[in-house]
Amino acid sequence: MPAFGEQTSAAEVLRPHAEDAFAAELAALAARDDRPRPARWKLSPWAVATYLLGGTLPDGTVITPKYVGPRRLVEVAVTTLATDRALLLLGVPGTAKTWVSEHLAAAVSGDSTLLVQGTAGTPEEAIRYGWNYAQLLAHGPSRDALVPSPVMRAMTEGTTVRVEELTRIPADVQDTLITILSEKTLPIPELGQEVQAVRGFNLIATANDRDRGVNDLSSALRRRFNTVVLPLPASAEAEVDIVTRRVDQIGRSLDLPSAPDGTDEIRRVVTVFRELRDGLTSDGRTKVKSPSGTLSTAEAISVVTGGLALSAHFGDGVLRPGDVAAGVLGAVVRDPGTDRVVWQEYLETVVRERDGWQDFYRACREVSA
């Protein structure tokens, strides 16, 4: 919504929208794009895929990759939008769901700002429409008194709307999407009217499927979506990279000392998380049980940050096994009944035998006891 944004220049905002940050790339793609575009799309599906996955245009313009992951997923996502099916991006925290949805909207519609943030308190008005009560009282119900939601605006304008954290929205509110997605229309019973979606309208939702306290999608709603699951980082190296970078950023904002010596510990935390998550040791030789927690990259980041704070304030400033052991235990053992056994088994059968992990083993034994 440009009303307030116009007062500040793009350079000053803390975080520019995708379509502003990569305006040059989008323009270059649009200029070279000679393939057919679906109605009201700013780019053809091929160009959208290129925008996300990166590449070099014939004129030498380099398109930076926005998403590093399987090409297949991006192709399915773009194709889904092109077939006017709604797209549901699933994944545990830290798998770039929001990032992908923002860039998809920016590339397809040139506008990523039509956004409904899902929370436990998201009301129906956020998806359908609200009323301007001053207008309503003064002039009675009319289209002028209607405050359209982002979804409604996207329907009238034929653009892409995003719904973040769909599963956090209460189930009854979620289900208002069913009519919109299947009939492509939004009735306004108060006025005896309806808003019909024009071509080009589509919806991208993101959801976290392995978290506690979420409202599962009803099967009726689920049927309206094509689902793409965004995977966790494919390699341990990639994940260590992500964790190190994020820990560094968070650490700076919390004025924690940066810990270059802690890379070993970060690698260890990432390894533990990956092994328990995958149910397989990193050498691929031993299977292990998986605990009930998600053990996402985001959690690894918070464990390391916590350990860093612990070592800075109560330790010698170097990230040591003892600083992260408690955090790892807390992340792994979510359900004290079953997860504790899983954790101990992992400690005894995998950690104890591993070279150079003795300190970590002892620290974990200490906090587990």
Next chain:
Amino acid sequence: MTGTDRTGSGGSGGPGGAGEPGGRTILLGVRHHGPGSARAVRAALDAVRPGIVLVEGPPEADALIPLAADEDMRPPVALLAHAVDEPGRSAFWPLAEFSPEWVAVRWALEHDVPARFIDLPATHTLAWQAADDHDEDHADGHAGDRAGGREPGDRPGTAAPDVRGDPLAALAAAAGHDDPERWWEDVIEHRSPGEGDALAPFTALEEAMTALRETGEGKGEGEGGERGALDARDLVREAHMRLQVRAARREFAQGVAVVCGAWHVPALRRPATVAADRALVKGLPRTKVEMTWVPWTHRRLSRAGGYGAGIESPGWYAHLFAAADRPVERWLTKVAGLLRDEDRIVSPAHVIEAARLAGTLAVLRGRPLPGLGETTDAVRAVMCDGSDVPLALVHDRLVVGDVMGEVPPGAPAVPLQRDLTRIQRRLRLKPEPAQRELELDLRKETDAGRSRLLHRLRLLGVGWGEPVASRSTGTFRETWRLRWEPELSVRVAEAGVWGTTVLSAATARAETDAVTARDLAGITALAERCLLAELPDALAPVMRILADRAALDTDVGHLAQALPALVRSLRYGDVRGTDTGALAEVAAGLAERVFVGLPAACAALDADAAEEMRGHVDAVHTAVGLLGDARTPGRGDLGSRWRAVLRVLSARATVPGTVRGRAVRLLLDDDELAPEEAARLMGLVLSPGTPPADAAAWIEGFVGGGSGGGMLLLHDDRLLGLVDAWLTGVPADAFTDVLPLLRRTFSAFEPGVRRSLGELVGRGPEARGSVTGAGSGIPGFATGLDTERADAVLPVVRLLLGRDPAPDDNDLVGADT
């Protein structure tokens, strides 16, 4: 019967429409197991109507061709060639319904046209194989057809390496595709038949292959070595094929059709003199070979199988071949049906959306038609909520498929029988219908061989010998009851699908059994049998699966059940000199998991479950004891950790009484617990605060179950006193509850022990308290010790023990029994 007529009609729209003159030789270059190739072959045959069909394959199988028309013959099947004197040396030519070669053979049979195999006889190729084995060179001798994926002659475990590179990959790269399989599918397999000239695709392909061979051969000459040797074999094969084609052309004026791997087409086209070809095929090594048809499965056609024909999706190909039209829509409907059967909600709307998505994806990826990749992506996104779990099912059941071939009973005998006969002769073990017992001493070479054979046959379901309890207790003896029933021959024939020798078949069977075994105990039992049958190659996968299953099994009971068998196997392995390092490792890991899970698993059990758990504790205790002796690197302190677990068990109130009592007893027996401490624990349990039923269970655990607990009570009057005092203190209403349990406990004691206990108790607590003192003794015994008579025994005892006279001889008097 095979859906051949339906699709054939497309090509027969204009027989001879291509204007082929009769008497011409047409070369149909194919990709083995390519459904598009198969369709094209049939269309071409319908159009040309040749007088004879020549197929790339071993000519020894010519006599078997009529069997292909048999009613009981259902593909997938394979032609099996094996050396007569060495059944382990064999080669397979798998044929699926959608294989061009199969289609060609069937076409010939349906149209009463002779069909012949024209490849180099297996008698030479198998001889080559032997030479290769001899040179330790495991490159497959006739891994020929680059264009056809891998040649089917692979032996288990040795994937044919693409020594000269993949011509398909080169062609695909030239066309700008990164995936050669996909390129081939787009260009050849997904073409619909019956459009225009039936021979056009073959002509185009031949041109491409010619160009490819020219560059490839130019390159190949410079490198020589192994590559040159393999090239030479290809040249020999092609020379043989040329000779055969030439002979057929003379014989059949009506025209000759040749179906062979696309790679060979340029070579067959090339003019070469008969003399030169003859020279090439002259003087080749020979070995006596027999051929037969064997049933095959889709799973084995796929790359995952040991005899993989190198196609990843036989089910998908079969579908492409059989589907009349709209293959994607039909496929998605099939997938929906499968998912529905598995109770997933999949509506026709899902199918519609998946078809749309697959179609659009194909456009986005620039493919003419959605392939397996696109349909799989669509199924995942639309029908499976993005999850790979149901997708794995689709892959297993449909993409690969469960299809199993059948072979008519008239097919020649399988080589397994021949191998068995040979072994029987060597071990002088005749199959006799009369039952007899056989005593084997495993230290003797022949007897060990017999034992191995019998165990292997048992694994294969050929129950010739039945192991019976040996009269000797030594682990080096085995007793078998032998009886050869006539139907066992049938069993041997059935087992022929597993391999060509008893050893390889038993190995393959054991591996498959391990994958499909239901529970952990089943796999450990299998490991035991693998050791007995001496199948070292099977043991490794079985162990891997065992370790995986153990890691994921959350039921400690299963783990505890599996452990004893495994430890027993370890000991067998030791006796037979097998390398049991991996086994010990797995066993130690298993024990470790039991230790971690046992205390938690003992909480909140009812009486039956507690009794079962006590059995597990006993079994694990024995196993850990045995395991302690075995070499377990890095795990030497298993015993002490187990005792720590026992201590936890003995002290935890939520653990049922019988398990607690048993834990205390085991610790006591191992001298880990001082008798006073045991008495203290017993006193705690038998104190009035404990419900009588729980206390009785504790006693049952402590002394019951044939553990020789009676003697313990007899000799430690402190313990007996505690029991006695507790029992007399049990209130009258609770007494009837604990009575059955106590009866069970005490009735398990030996009669003598029971009588002595009764006498001890009968004398009352005061008298008993003075048993060791000067009080009245047991009837028939003096009240005190007659030291003089006791001393008289000492010289003999000293002699037995070989001990010097000690200064204080009375040491011995104090010693317990």
